[in-house]
Amino acid sequence: MNTSQTKDICTEEFLINMGPQHPSTHGVLSLELKLDGEMIRDCTAHIGYLHRSMEKLAENRTYTQFIPYTDRLDYVASMNNNMGYVMAVEKLLNLEISDRAKYIRVIAAELNRIASHLIAIGTFAQDLGAFATPLFYCFREREKIIDIFDQICGNRLTYNYMRIGGVQFDLPKGIDEKIKKFIKYMRSKVDDYDWLLTYNTIFLARSKHIGLLPKDLAINYSVSGPNLRASGVKWDLRKDEPYLVYEKLEFDIPVGENGDSWDRYKVRLEEIRQSLKIVEQALGALPEGDPTVKIGRIHKPSPSEIYLRTENPRGELGFFIISDGSAYPYRLKIRSPSFSNLAVLPELVKGLKIADIVCILGSLDILMGETDR
Amino acid sequence: MLMMLIAGIAVLAFISASAMFLIWWERKVSAHIQSRFGPMRVGWHGVLQPIADAVKLLLKEDIRPAEADKLVWWLAPFFAVVPPVMAFAAIPFGKSLIPKDLNVGILYIMAISSVCVIGIFMAGWGSNNKYSLLGGMRSAAQIVSYEIPMILSMITVVMHANSLSMQKIVEAQSRHWNILHPNMLLAALVYTIAATAEVNRAPFDIPEAESELVAGFHTEYSGMKFAMFFIGEYTNLFIIAAISTTLFFGGWHGPFLPPVVWFLSKTYLCIFIWMWVRWTFPRARVDQLMAFAWKVLTPIAFVNLAITGWLLLK
Amino acid sequence: MVIIKIIKLSKDLVIGAWSLIKGLVITLKNCFIPAITLQYPAQKQPMTDRFRGLVDLHPEKCIICYQCVKICPVACLAIAHKQENNKKVISEFKYNMELCCFCGMCQQVCPTSAIYMNKIYEISVYDRDKTHINLLNPGKYIEWLNTSIK
Numbered sequence: 001m002n003t004s005q006t007k008d009i010c011t012e013e014f015l016i017n018m019g020p021q022h023p024s025t026h027g028v029l030s031l032e033l034k035l036d037g038e039m040i041r042d043c044t045a046h047i048g049y050l051h052r053s054m055e056k057l058a059e060n061r062t063y064t065q066f067i068p069y070t071d072r073l074d075y076v077a078s079m080n081n082n083m084g085y086v087m088a089v090e091k092l093l094n095l096e097i098s099d100r101a102k103y104i105r106v107i108a109a110e111l112n113r114i115a116s117h118l119i120a121i122g123t124f125a126q127d128l129g130a131f132a133t134p135l136f137y138c139f140r141e142r143e144k145i146i147d148i149f150d151q152i153c154g155n156r157l158t159y160n161y162m163r164i165g166g167v168q169f170d171l172p173k174g175i176d177e178k179i180k181k182f183i184k185y186m187r188s189k190v191d192d193y194d195w196l197l198t199y200n201t202i203f204l205a206r207s208k209h210i211g212l213l214p215k216d217l218a219i220n221y222s223v224s225g226p227n228l229r230a231s232g233v234k235w236d237l238r239k240d241e242p243y244l245v246y247e248k249l250e251f252d253i254p255v256g257e258n259g260d261s262w263d264r265y266k267v268r269l270e271e272i273r274q275s276l277k278i279v280e281q282a283l284g285a286l287p288e289g290d291p292t293v294k295i296g297r298i299h300k301p302s303p304s305e306i307y308l309r310t311e312n313p314r315g316e317l318g319f320f321i322i323s324d325g326s327a328y329p330y331r332l333k334i335r336s337p338s339f340s341n342l343a344v345l346p347e348l349v350k351g352l353k354i355a356d357i358v359c360i361l362g363s364l365d366i367l368m369g370e371t372d373r
Numbered sequence: 374m375l376m377m378l379i380a381g382i383a384v385l386a387f388i389s390a391s392a393m394f395l396i397w398w399e400r401k402v403s404a405h406i407q408s409r410f411g412p413m414r415v416g417w418h419g420v421l422q423p424i425a426d427a428v429k430l431l432l433k434e435d436i437r438p439a440e441a442d443k444l445v446w447w448l449a450p451f452f453a454v455v456p457p458v459m460a461f462a463a464i465p466f467g468k469s470l471i472p473k474d475l476n477v478g479i480l481y482i483m484a485i486s487s488v489c490v491i492g493i494f495m496a497g498w499g500s501n502n503k504y505s506l507l508g509g510m511r512s513a514a515q516i517v518s519y520e521i522p523m524i525l526s527m528i529t530v531v532m533h534a535n536s537l538s539m540q541k542i543v544e545a546q547s548r549h550w551n552i553l554h555p556n557m558l559l560a561a562l563v564y565t566i567a568a569t570a571e572v573n574r575a576p577f578d579i580p581e582a583e584s585e586l587v588a589g590f591h592t593e594y595s596g597m598k599f600a601m602f603f604i605g606e607y608t609n610l611f612i613i614a615a616i617s618t619t620l621f622f623g624g625w626h627g628p629f630l631p632p633v634v635w636f637l638s639k640t641y642l643c644i645f646i647w648m649w650v651r652w653t654f655p656r657a658r659v660d661q662l663m664a665f666a667w668k669v670l671t672p673i674a675f676v677n678l679a680i681t682g683w684l685l686l687k
Numbered sequence: 688m689v690i691i692k693i694i695k696l697s698k699d700l701v702i703g704a705w706s707l708i709k710g711l712v713i714t715l716k717n718c719f720i721p722a723i724t725l726q727y728p729a730q731k732q733p734m735t736d737r738f739r740g741l742v743d744l745h746p747e748k749c750i751i752c753y754q755c756v757k758i759c760p761v762a763c764l765a766i767a768h769k770q771e772n773n774k775k776v777i778s779e780f781k782y783n784m785e786l787c788c789f790c791g792m793c794q795q796v797c798p799t800s801a802i803y804m805n806k807i808y809e810i811s812v813y814d815r816d817k818t819h820i821n822l823l824n825p826g827k828y829i830e831w832l833n834t835s836i837k
């Protein structure tokens with residue numbers, strides 16, 4: 001068919017606003033889609049519906065007072081956010097923390113990574129139309145992690161567990177048994193997901209070769225975390241820039257082949273397995289000592305600038321802090337992984353169907369609390 | 374005349390009772406699959422929940438979008454609910470328990486239930502909502518393509534029974550059920566898949582695709598109009614299950630128990646399988662759905678038809 | 688060529704069908720696992736020792752050091768004191784539950800454990816005034832303890 005003929009039968013494009021109230025935009029994200037029938041011609045993401053000006057708030061809070069706010073950045077992985085921020089302040093203050101605190105931080109962060117990936121997998125399946133069943137299974141498993149956190153720190157979503165120089169509480173008695181039981185339980189459940197989702201033929205048809213993210217494009221957009229690893233780049237801060245005790249622990253970094261939605265999902269599933277391994281090792285090697293620290297109301301670092309990045313479940317979480325010597329940070333910049341991961345979305349969806357954008361968005365696993373900050 | 378009236382009232386009563394039971398049952402099945410309880414508060418294990426829901430829906434405000442195509446929008450729910458009710462006319466519940474044994478029974482049911490798509494399409498168009506329009510378009514494309522393999526698989530049964538009448542088809546299975554023939558098994562599979570698409574159930578629920586099109590064609594409907602779509606959907610589910618029972622599982626035939634009990638238990642077992650499938654699988658994409666209908670199901674149905682013909686002529 | 692294609696297609700179909708059946712088996716298995724959800728108002732999850740509910744106070748322990756007020760990131764606590772016989776006496780201890788983010792830092796910073804967090808978690812109220820709580824009032828939480836949904 002030559003072009004003049006196709007022009008004649010070309011239908012009118014129409015504009016559709018997907019979100020901010022839409023079941024599968026993962027919070028308040030608005031996507032402006034230009035559609036030709038079911039085909040997506042153009043996509044623009046509008047963010048900012050959940051903007052709470054976290055960075056400005058930080059300038060009016062002391063270093064300790066800002067810890068609860070980091071819970072609300074990436075609210076499904078609060079522990080990791082807490083840890084990233086607290087470690088950045090520790091670097092600013094040149095604080096050393098006890099070995100036990102380091103191990104406890106690793107355990108908490110990895111358990112929370114599992115919880116976060118469970119939500120990612122569950123909502124991804126939900127976006128693909130698996131009527132809530134995988135989502136409920138994932139939440140059922142996540143509930144066990146939350147129960148553990150509830151015992152450790154007393155809250156179920158916004159943990160506020162890390163403190164500058166250590167952690168708030170030591171692990172309660174009998175919790176290691178509970179974690180070990182959970183690891184055993186979780187291993188069997190991850191195998192279930194393989195048949196419920198991973199190799200399900202409809203699931204494969206929906207997510208394989210959809211939203212191909214090539215290696216160089218991913219690097220150019222500074223995509224990080226499981227999304228980057230799914231594109232075949234072996235980059236994990238836990239291995240490449242080890243912090244805490246990660247260099248002493250043995251684990252693999254799962255890497256995808258094509259960088260499609262299925263690979264991104266699969267990398268997350270594998271990371272759950274690796275995280276279980278890390279928690280098991282860290283629990284075995286837990287040293288004696290006192291991880292807790294007296295809460296310091298005021299910290300006055302010397303005037304300096306630091307940047308510290310950690311591996312969040314969604315990617316690279318960085319805190320850039322400028323201190324002018326007072327009790328308040330002069331400037332605090334948060335480099336949130338979801339923001340960069342979302343930026344690549346319009347590149348991925350062009351020419352695909354409307355059902356695919358939901359699939360790609362689910363597989364990128366963005367979180368608006370962190371994107372808008 | 375009086376008998377007709379009584380039969381009509383009985384069928385209508387049965388339809389509403391069945392739809393309510395199915396709504397409750399679906400919620401229970403999904404809850405147990407997802408390790409939840411489901412409705413537990415209204416009545417014993419929440420059996421009265423559908424009635425509470427119906428009361429709620431009746432009391433709700435009937436909201437009409439300002440820019441809706443008034444007449445089309447208003448008529449659509451009736452088109453969704455009336456055809457499945459009409460299809461009951463030729464469903465054989467028992468030996469003489471059939472509202473009307475038409476000599477073209479199966480053809481009549483197929484023709485009538487195809488009207489449903491018009492209701493959905495009208496809802497999609499009349500709502501004047503872009504999501505609904507996409508849902509309506511998808512529905513039209515889907516139902517038109519899936520009707521062909523569905524009818525082709527039915528024809529194999531008709532060829533065996535030598536009649537279009539539902540009662541004759543059941544009588545032809547008095548010794549053994551159709552499903553026991555290998556070619557009939559294949560036809561039953563094709564029918565099951567096509568029928569799932571025909572009633573817009575997961576994994577082929579693309580017209581209402583909750584995660585993509587919010588609720589597809591019924592996004593804009595509220596109150597009793599929404600309830601009409603709901604009742605229509607569950608009545609349709611009962612119809613396709615009843616057809617598969619009649620065509621492949623020996624209809625009301627069965628030892629010891631009365632025919633009605635056999636028929637209903639077989640039908641509800643079929644419905645359970647549809648529910649089980651719905652709460653397990655992800656949704657297929659619209660183009661994959663079409664490709665599957667035209668490239669896989671239709672050829673299989675044609676080959677199966679040819680084999681059946683050859684077996685009968687042999 | 689065509690035959691190879693058909694064989695490949697039918698192989699895919701069989702593998703696909705097998706994967707679907709496996710998925711169905713998993714959901715059926717889960718059907719027989721007892722429900723893990725709770726019948727909420729009737730059954731309630733026990734709260735852990737470290738649970739952070741509403742802020743509460745032992746007035747007799749308070750030494751009026753203002754540490755909790757200073758550490759609170761959302762400024763939901765307000766204290767006032769007066770001098771009586773050369774001794775500081777607490778005259779007002781207000782807690783604005785609306786602003787509270789339940790971070791528990793007041794509890795950790797308190798040198799005498801006077802301020803602590805109780806186990807109340809059903810904290811909705813109909814009246815906005817009720818979110819401004821006077822912590823010196825001994826009966827302040829009776830309503831929450833008694834009127835939770837029956």
